[in-house]
Amino acid sequence: MSLQSDLNAVIGEVGALYHERAEETRMITLGMLAGQHTLMLGPPGTAKSALVRELTSRISSAEYWEILLNKFSAPSQIFGPIDVGALAQGQYRQILDGHATTCEIAFVDEIFKCSSAALNSMLAFLNERVYHPESGGAPVACPLISAVCASNELAEDDTVDALYDRLLIRMEVDYLARPESFEALLLSAIDDGQQQAAQTTTVELAALQQAVRGEVPAIALGAAVRSALVDLRADLRHREIVSSDRRWKQAVRLLQASAWLAGREQVSLDDLAVLTHVLWDVPSNRGTVDRLVRGYLAPDDREMADVADQIAQLGRELDRRLDAQDVDGLYDWAFDRHTLLRTAHRSLSTLRATAVEEGRATSWHDAQLEAAERIYRRILTEGLGMDEGAVNAQLASGGAR
Template identity: 55%
Template structure:
């Protein structure tokens, strides 16, 4: 039975529970709402994601918390190294059978039977396992050690993680198979950092834990998401975006553009819509860059089309970064000179930036547009303002929190 939105009632309920999952995890993992939502959309699209960031940014914990919300799924996790053998990933040799002269592999509990996978340090994949890992991610196939017909793997989606980008051609091949690339950094908002520190001593409360079943996820991936409408207007927008990025010499492959359409459908489904809108294009900021240096340019071009408030916020972010650079440059000056600059110039500019960002956030919220990019800039403004007040004016940290 179909709902008024055009999505069957079961799928509507699945989307609602997945939105609840996003909300629950975002409340636990500070400054990760966009990351969590994008990971869920990637899973719904049947694609793979990369969490890229330094150690200690909760990449593994977040991946486990999310994948653990899929009831009935075969979950598989591994930490790769350059010595990881293919049999450790896809199935060890059955020793008992070998003693009888039979060569067999044991596939239970390995990648071969996984519905959802988490692969840590993905770019440290060994040369021996490279081709099988590529086949697993791309074609969902594994070729047994003793030959014979390839085994079809039930993999829906893989979340991968790395502390660094690939450096060689071999690992670059895996990098290309990961449609979504998410940068995860340390917390920037001082209030979120304070909450993180407090969480180390506070008594934990029993968390609300929404789940979806494997069957419900499979139905969403294979049936509901592909039914989401992609209008000619969205196709035109993608063509316009591609041309804008090419002018900046940012080139994504035709395969990446084509595959990203399913991600847009997944984004709309997650929001309970039966048609892709310009709002969904924001996810392309995590798809169309190869190096992190390209990401700001991709984000600006995407937001130029879908979210003018966020685009203006990025311009304010540039001014904030410039002020922080000036603060760094003045580190060797006397406290008097530093304080004079902070009071007469920097503090005024940062306060004005905070008010502008607040207005932009209100406008975006009123218009029903995403505030993720604006929130990120607001967190950056708070961090730089806090640093200015403490380093240049000697204000106590508790007072900084009261003023931010």
């Protein structure tokens, strides 16, 4: 099998183990292929660290390193402690083995709690892949391919802005939303390991490094995509959503990684979908970025984005009506919107099926369907008062996966 096939198999297997994490799994993988870093932002207990460990364990021979930071974490905890034996002989040096300086894959938990003392060293490590020893001298080259960082919340201290900017991919992770996913979680608590994937595909570190250094950068970036990126940047700036020049340049490598993983020799407009996880700076403008990016995709994806946006608007309207506590008005509204929502849900299912037939990645389509089903389920239960069995039957007849 080719490396592309193996990586796609890994994504599928890990996605099957961790429900509602298919998009996160794919984006972390693309981050590795692009030689870039991923931020997973979400509350505790959402399988962030477990997902990273499972995914990165599929890279044979890679040195993995992780750390949980706090505001007192010293640079020596990250890059290596002082060699006490050498110090006794009058030599000042650090023990670098087994720390960040020697790993290919890193997981940094609570990244925004990086101490001010370690901040500059962390910046150089992530961006330039070098570490400047405490004793001075030549910088130490680090073999880091990609780091996955996690945090329960964004930092309010602007001193970490430079660190935040170096995390190209930004993923919001929340608790499980789909009832069937939650049920599977409950079953896994009493399972003796049978829930593990039937296959455990791995990839060789050397093959991954070759792709990162040579194959992915060789993917062409055509004029149509370049033009779309120029226009997209202008659209975002018009809405005061600004990304640094460095992020745009790094985003190109992520687009190349997306095309490479799909087996193409040139970036296509479909690959722009990954930018929905790159170009937002705060969660409140993520929806705006998503809609703008989707406007540059292939017609089917634009249609899916429009339908998903309509369903999201219905969800916001449902919240407003629930807050108003108008029971009779809520029922009438939900009844009137029911046919519209069912048709929209079927459209999403059809568009996803088309993407499958065309061999395109469907993690984004899955996420849109999951979001639509959550809102559909809420309108049926909270708006129309249906029980769970009736809701499941309705979703099944409405074209759910």
